[in-house]
Amino acid sequence: MQKIPINLAAPGMKLAKPVTKEGGMTIMAEGMELTESLISRLEAMNIERITVQGHPVDMGGAGAGTRWGERRDRLDHLFRRYSGDRWMTRVKERMRQYFQIKAAAQEAKMKAVKQADAAGEGEPSEKGGEGA
Known part of the structure; x- marks a missing residue:
């Protein structure tokens, strides 16, 4: 599991933890596979970091x-x-x-x-x- 800035996210990565807004509302569930459009949506919602499975970013x-x-x-x-x-x-x-x-x-x-x-x-x- 690795916490990364959203600008290092790439299509194909899977979420290790759910993505939530500040109020605790879940936006994306654990295990979802990221796509280009999902990454763009997260950026538009000002999500700064996500936790992904494994260690895809050295x-x-x-x-x-x-x-x-x-x-x-x-x-x-x-x-x-x-x-x-x-x-x-x-x-x-x-x-x-x-x-x-x-x-x-x-x-x-x-x-x-x-x-x-x-x-x-x-x-x-x-x-x-x-x-x-």
Whole structure:
């Protein structure tokens, strides 16, 4: 089971937990297989993260050169005085998880922009040229 940002979701992934709105209303049930249209709907509803089955997104080294990756890498230094404090260790690990997710999302966004730029090199946009 892996919690991922919605922008890293891909068709074919299956939900490991139901997707709910802030009030607790279930939007999608556990076990549903994601499609492109379902992902778009979740984005339109401002759902930021979902939990999917397995570990389909490799977040191991993601974002080492990103702003979020740099923050994640500094945590050991920032928490160095609290190594014996169980509560602060838990805080540090939660922050590490958060920065890891943000770094992976930032890296995926940068890759998507690069791919879009490479696919559209020298071509006018589909919405009526460059000035539209």
